[in-house]
Amino acid sequence: MNIAFFLLPKQDVIHLTMQTTLxxxxxxxxYHRFTAVPILNEDGTYAGTVTEGDLLWFLKNNRGVHLDTAHRHTLAEVPLRLQNRTVRIDSNMEDLISLVKIQNFVPVIDDMERFIGIVRRSDIIEYCADKIFKELHHQ
Incomplete structure (x- = not known):
């Protein structure tokens, strides 16, 4: 089994850039009902993940920033509280599993450090659950 089996490719992942406005x-x-979204640099490399909490704390701690002025501010101004660790597409499954235990999704990069997609925790859990239930039914 390799990481590519679980990859949700970049074109199917909602992602933002540092120039995206608040x-x-x-x-x-x-709209997509996401609590966290990957951010990419202009060169396609993974820059970080913005969460609802990041946005909330930024709005709370910056008096001049509110919903009416959110179009004047970009993600480059928002401190990101967590940095989802990435995994390379050619990494082993143990690396992926160790990250998916602590992250809702794992950004996947290629050998040039470019973002190529994500692996979602829910997909790993679903795969493992299917394996377990199939084994239980075959006993």
Whole structure:
């Protein structure tokens, strides 16, 4: 089994850039009902993950920033409280499992450090559950 089996490719992943405005970020997160979204640099490398909490604390701690002015501020201004660790597409499954235990999703990069997609914790759990239940039914 390799990581590519679980990969949700970049074109199917909602992702943002550091130049995305706070308003755009909030609207996309609300529309897709995501609590965290990967951020990419202009060169396609993984820059970090923005969470609802990051946005909330930024709005709380910056008096001049509110929903009416959110279009004037970009993600580059928002401190990110967590840095989801990445895994390379050619890494072993043990590396992926150790990260998916502590992250909702694991950003996957290629050998040039470019973001190529994510592996979701839910997909790993679903795969493992299917394996366990099939074994139980075959006993």
């Amino acid at each position: 308003r755009q970020t909030l609207e996309r997160m609300e």
